[in-house]
Amino acid sequence: MMEDRAHLVLWCEVNMPIGIPEIDHQHRQLLDTINLLHAAIREKWPNPSVLPLATSLLEQTQRHFLTETPYLQNLCDQQQRLHQLNHKHFLQAMQAFIERLASDVGMSSLSVKEQLASLAEWYSSHILSSDRELQPA
Numbered sequence: 145m146m147e148d149r150a151h152l153v154l155w156c157e158v159n160m161p162i163g164i165p166e167i168d169h170q171h172r173q174l175l176d177t178i179n180l181l182h183a184a185i186r187e188k189w190p191n192p193s194v195l196p197l198a199t200s201l202l203e204q205t206q207r208h209f210l211t212e213t214p215y216l217q218n219l220c221d222q223q224q225r226l227h228q229l230n231h232k233h234f235l236q237a238m239q240a241f242i243e244r245l246a247s248d249v250g251m252s253s254l255s256v257k258e259q260l261a262s263l264a265e266w267y268s269s270h271i272l273s274s275d276r277e278l279q280p281a
């Protein structure tokens with residue numbers, strides 16, 4: 145059984161900042177939006193505010209990946225490709241989540257929470273691992 149916490153993801157000031165202020169700021173905002181989504185699903189389900197929040201998370205994510213693009217230039221070709229591919233797969237997963245939210249009216253609250261939890265896990269682990277590659281030397 146999934147644990148039902150008030151916050152799905154927490155910003156960790158110790159190991160999450162990578163030292164690029166605009167990226168750190170966006171990472172915090174992304175985690176905030178995930179927590180808002182989680183709170184909306186917990187509050188009631190179905191909840192009409194969930195789809196617009198998920199769409200806003202997707203748009204924030206697209207802008208964020210564009211912000212990261214110039215910083216990827218400092219990496220070797222293979223690392224750049226893998227990082228971009230990781231972003232691309234994540235956007236596809238996010239889009240699939242939104243399509244399910246929009247079309248599957250009978251989706252259970254547990255299923256929505258689990259799908260959001262797996263997206264949230266991707267964010268945290270990407271920030272804690274891959275995005276460290278962007279850290280200034």
Ligand SMILES: [Fe+2]
Nearest residue numbers: 171212271275
């Ligand atoms: Fe990032």
Ligand SMILES: [Fe+2]
Nearest residue numbers: 212270274275
């Ligand atoms: Fe990234």
